[in-house]
Amino acid sequence: MLLVDVGNTNIKIYKDGTIKSYKAIFDFEFPKEKFYYISVNSKLSNILKNLDNAIDIEPMIDLQSDYKGLGIDRKVVCKAVYDGVIVDAGSAITVDVMEKGVHKGGFILPGVRSFRQSFANISDRLDYELDKSIDLNKLPQDTKEALSFATFGSVKCLIDSVRDNKKITLTGGDGELFLRYFKDCVYKKDLIFDGMREVIGC
Amino acid sequence: MLLVDVGNTNIKIYKDGTIKSYKAIFDFEFPKEKFYYISVNSKLSNILKNLDNAIDIEPMIDLQSDYKGLGIDRKVVCKAVYDGVIVDAGSAITVDVMEKGVHKGGFILPGVRSFRQSFANISDRLDYELDKSIDLNKLPQDTKEALSFATFGSVKCLIDSVRDNKKITLTGGDGELFLRYFKDCVYKKDLIFDGMREVIGC
Numbered sequence: 001m002l003l004v005d006v007g008n009t010n011i012k013i014y015k016d017g018t019i020k021s022y023k024a025i026f027d028f029e030f031p032k033e034k035f036y037y038i039s040v041n042s043k044l045s046n047i048l049k050n051l052d053n054a055i056d057i058e059p060m061i062d063l064q065s066d067y068k069g070l071g072i073d074r075k076v077v078c079k080a081v082y083d084g085v086i087v088d089a090g091s092a093i094t095v096d097v098m099e100k101g102v103h104k105g106g107f108i109l110p111g112v113r114s115f116r117q118s119f120a121n122i123s124d125r126l127d128y129e130l131d132k133s134i135d136l137n138k139l140p141q142d143t144k145e146a147l148s149f150a151t152f153g154s155v156k157c158l159i160d161s162v163r164d165n166k167k168i169t170l171t172g173g174d175g176e177l178f179l180r181y182f183k184d185c186v187y188k189k190d191l192i193f194d195g196m197r198e199v200i201g202c
Numbered sequence: 203m204l205l206v207d208v209g210n211t212n213i214k215i216y217k218d219g220t221i222k223s224y225k226a227i228f229d230f231e232f233p234k235e236k237f238y239y240i241s242v243n244s245k246l247s248n249i250l251k252n253l254d255n256a257i258d259i260e261p262m263i264d265l266q267s268d269y270k271g272l273g274i275d276r277k278v279v280c281k282a283v284y285d286g287v288i289v290d291a292g293s294a295i296t297v298d299v300m301e302k303g304v305h306k307g308g309f310i311l312p313g314v315r316s317f318r319q320s321f322a323n324i325s326d327r328l329d330y331e332l333d334k335s336i337d338l339n340k341l342p343q344d345t346k347e348a349l350s351f352a353t354f355g356s357v358k359c360l361i362d363s364v365r366d367n368k369k370i371t372l373t374g375g376d377g378e379l380f381l382r383y384f385k386d387c388v389y390k391k392d393l394i395f396d397g398m399r400e401v402i403g404c
Contacts, residue, residue: 009326038398068344071327086263092324095352097341105341107290107326110312110320116321122294123210125273126310139299139307139364142270146309148376150297154311157359158352162341 002031003196006032006039006048007073011092011112014193030054036200038072038192057199073192077171078103080195084167087159088191089174095159097166109158115151132177134176156181204233208241208250209275211293216395232256238396238402240274243371259401263336267305279373280305286369288393289361291376297361299368311360314376317353334379363392 003014007099009021013031022028024041034053039045061075070078074094077086083099088094089111096106110118112130119126126147134140134148136156155178159168168182171191179187188194205216212222215233224230226243236255241247250256263277272280276296279288283300290296291313296309312320313330321328328349336342336350338358357380361370370384373393383388390396 066343091330092321101249105343106403107342107352107355108321109352110317110324114320114324115312117323118316119294119310120314121319122316126294140309141268141307143310150309150311153309153363154360157363158356161355161359 001197001202002033002035002202003200004030004035004037005132005192005196006041006044007071008041008128011044012190012192014087014190014196019190019193024045036196038076038196040071040073057196058073061166061199062101064101065073067103067105070103070106075103076195076199077169077191078195078200080191081169084169085159086124086191087170087175087178088172089155089170089178090172093155093172093174098163099166107158107162109155112151112177119147133180135194136181152178152181203399203404204235204237205395205402205403206232206237206239206256207275207394207398208239208246210243213246214392216392216398221392221395238398240278240398242273242275254290259398263401265305266303267307269305269307272305272308275394276308277305278401279371279393280397281370281400282390282393282397286371287361287365289370289372289377290374290393291357291372291380292374295357295374295376298363299364301368308325309360309364311357314353314379321349335382338383338403354380354383383384 005012007013009024013020020036026043036055036057039150058072060124063075063078074096078096082101086096091111093109093111097104116130127149128144128150131148136153140146140149168185170187176187207214209225213226228245238257238259260274262403265277265280276298280298280300282301288298288362293313295311299306320330320391329351330346332353333350336354338355342348342351372380372389380390
């Protein structure tokens with residue numbers, strides 16, 4: 001079973017429980033054997049469509065939802081969680097609420113790097129590395145704390161406001177950063193492949 | 203009594219209860235009569251220092267606080283509120299907590315336009331005008347709702363988490379946008395001049 005997750009920056013390949021990551025360059029060489037994939041990368045999607053051994057799982061995804069325009073990657077991670085909140089923290093932070101297998105809605109925040117870049121764009125005086133272990137129980141007492149508190153605190157608070165005691169599943173490149181801020185929370189680096197396997201039924 | 207608030211984009215002049223706003227260009231002509239000012243604009247600060255009729259009120263501000271590096275504009279609006287939370291929503295959103303005349307700390311979020319720009323920078327698919335009257339009690343069901351909910355919701359939730367039943371005073375160009383989201387909240391467009399008058403004692 002070969003699974004391929006094609007992002008805008010990286011391509012991840014799952015084979016027999018092992019995952020390898022590659023840079024998503026235009027001339028990336030896909031496997032010659034049969035594989036299932038999802039892609040949010042429009043350039044590579046065009047290549048994939050013409051490969052006989054590549055199976056797009058998008059048409060196979062059956063997710064009950066009223067949400068219009070839910071990205072394929074969000075659909076797939078939702079399939080991995082029957083009941084709970086899924087937080088995929090990458091360049092954006094997507095948050096989706098699942099209840100008994102039904103997608104109830106979700107929202108999209110800027111990613112951690114995007115917050116940092118916003119601050120730097122507003123003023124040189126707000127150009128700081130963020131403190132990734134900022135204490136959210138103490139009011140900030142300098143600029144670095146003020147920016148870090150706002151970034152991690154605003155994400156945490158908004159998620160808490162919709163979670164309704166549900167378990168949180170974190171994923172994505174920055175997912176692990178948020179583990180410290182939530183109760184009843186797990187980090188699953190490769191949730192996307194759990195979702196892909198759920199869709200394919202293997 | 204002539205008061206001047208020199209920002210990076212605009213210069214506001216208060217005279218006898220009337221406020222006029224000008225573009226903060228490098229060769230802006232300041233009044234010839236005596237005036238009090240604050241400035242966060244380093245270029246114009248250099249000009250102001252050499253004017254005999256211009257009095258910088260920064261050294262006159264007596265604000266009890268452990269916060270290091272609190273901007274002059276934040277100090278001044280804090281002087282206008284003895285007890286409460288001050289939210290100045292402009293290019294950044296600064297939030298400060300005052301308790302019995304003492305500044306307890308604060309934080310800095312990206313401004314509304316900055317959120318919108320972050321989304322557009324992440325992906326063309328996230329390039330939407332935000333809905334400024336988004337319902338925060340309903341999980342979003344499309345991308346525009348998802349981005350709007352995240353922007354206004356994350357700001358609201360983080361402020362609520364520190365307010366501790368205090369009254370909220372909104373100010374700044376986007377301050378009014380947040381009125382609908384808070385209980386026990388007022389919008390004071392010209393809070394900065396209230397603070398300046400408090401500092402000068404007039």
